[in-house]
Amino acid sequence: MNHLIQLRHTLHQFPETALEETQTARRILEFFRPLAPDQILENLGGTGLAFVFQGVKPGKRLLFRCELDGLPIADLKKSDHQSQIPGKGHLCGHDGHMAILCGLGVKLSQNRPESGEVLLLFQPAEETGDGARAVLTDPRFEQIKPDIAFALHNLPGYPLHQIVMRKGTFAAGSTGMTISLTGKTSHSAHPEAGINPANALATLIQELPKLPLEANGFALLTLIHAKLGSLAFGTSAGKGSLSMTLRAFDQEDLDNLIEKVKEKSRVISKSERLEVEFSFVEQFAVSVNDPDLYSLVENAAKKLGLSLIEKPEPFRWSEDFGLFSQVCPSFLFGLGSGESCPQLHEGTYDFPDELIETGVEMFWELVKETC
Template identity: 30%
Template sequence: MSPIDRITGYADELTAIRRDLHAHPELGFEEIRTSGIVAGHLEKLGIEVHRGLGKTGVVGVLQGRPGARRIGLRADMDALPIEEESNLPYRSTIPGRMHACGHDGHTTMLLGAARYLAETRNFDGTAVFVFQPAEEGLGGARAMIADGLFQKFPVDEIFAIHNNPNGPHGKILVRPGPAMAAADFFDIRVAGRGAHAARPQEGIDPVLVATAITQAMQSIVSRNADPLKAAVVSITQIHAGAAYNVIPETAHLAGTVRTFDPALRELVSMRIREIATGIGTAYGARVEVEIRDVFSVLENSPDHAAAAAETAAELFGPEHVDGSSTPHMGSEDFADMLQAVPGAYAWLGAKPGPGLHNASFDFDDTLIPLGAAFLARMVERRSVITA
């Protein structure tokens, strides 16, 4: 019996878990209920459970047949600060929070893979299941690594999978080398001088400064970056003022930068600082710029990306595999784990629907047995590789 057939036999149970997680979303480093559910299911399977890595992370350790190989599998658990806009019977019960990226599904797929491997034990060595908190820009992977993840639970390689609402349904996408962009988050704080809106000459308008910075920053990609190298600069927040007739004292801009090239990443950061402080000086305002390294470039090991493609072809057929897919400008903190341990990150196509981080997004439950089978089969195949 193939992993897909066996896992499909209990897909309804897994779907119930996924929908329960969806109804009870928790933000990064707050995944108390979620990690408890994960730990409880692993313990019922006879899997050794360790809690508290990276605050709310969970690690499960399962011994197979005698062998030295140790294969890691990772899933993320956190939700997003988004108000869900759906009428699903299992919609979020927590105001302002929802699973809008499918981490509820990723967690469930890894639980499904863990159950399959615990019941069959058709692998050599050790399987290590990593349930990570706080993937959405809060540094959950780095927190687990700092807590000694790979010292306490060493692995020879590690794999992860993410749903892809762009489809095609059931198709695995994986890419050797740089596959997802590095990400920086920035905050630009403008301090002007407040005044009555009817007497603007008495103030220094931080809103004017902030909008001038916003427009000027769009020139970084179009005029400073090498057009053959990918870069994104997005301002996603502007905050200022609280009244119709008051020029405020301050304004705040925030956003993100995405790049693949380290030199370009440095250039973009330098230009943000130069543009923001220069415009501030021109208008007589004080400007402070903070730029934070949040995600590294996600680089798949070529050998492990090829192994992931081969495994997917075996399970789903070669027509359902793209082993040289296009890089994503999105970011993923599994990148930090791949800097410590070789491995690969793949995407699994879902039925068409609202995109990631959309208030109407819902994970495609038909992916659960497919993703779980893929992760489980990676352990079965890679555990017998000789060094």
């Protein structure tokens, strides 16, 4: 464990943000080469890595996934492993998740599974929602397409080492959406000569947050940014934009909410003689846990004597592991990182080192139960 903790501290000191994780990937590759995996795939979906450990007999291919990327947020917690990269930090615990998968790699190098294959995936760009899609669309992914996929995420606010589970939706799907409005600029002394998006923008700000109330299940629209023209006092604006985050627990509800936003925007834009365009970023699928895998995770936790909790509702945040649940039966579970642990994405957050062993042992039990 000391070796894994030191690795985690090194990764914490040198965080890299989405799609820039070249040095992080290099460190992981250096760790795995002595473990002699049967197959190594580099630059998967960009900077991703996959390590395959083959069993003695044919069988199912089991995937365990972690994330390579840090956040563009300053690490504020003073420690001997504080981030050395200004304005960047591993403030979601991906450094710890990587250390856990490295620990599982050590176990697999010493004890190959009885059957099948175990695939350890170090995925880029989870924070932007781009990484899972990039990996899944990489042509080489077909070579290692899994039969079952597992992942975990540490969860501040829950007792240390507690396993947090759900059948069905574990985390919401979400997308960033921007509505761009185009009219016509004019002199501010003659606004009637132009087409100013101000009124349409104001109406959208008032009306769009009401749309989720029409959904059958949980849905939410959060306005995050608005822009009208530029700071030119002699000009009446001819362009405007409104950005928001949409989220829902059900993929159909999320898709329906997107369509309702488009429909409302088109109606309002037409009434104001404006052109309208839509763009999307940071798209996360709903993370859906396969109910048949629930007992495997539950049994693993019980064998290790860990506390279990069934969360009554899905988490509102998103995780791009949701895309794997569209490829094969998948299961994402939580690992409590302490009731007093700072929340994820806070400047003072730091992954608890004692969770590394717990995560390794949970994954190892799942290997033994499945392969």
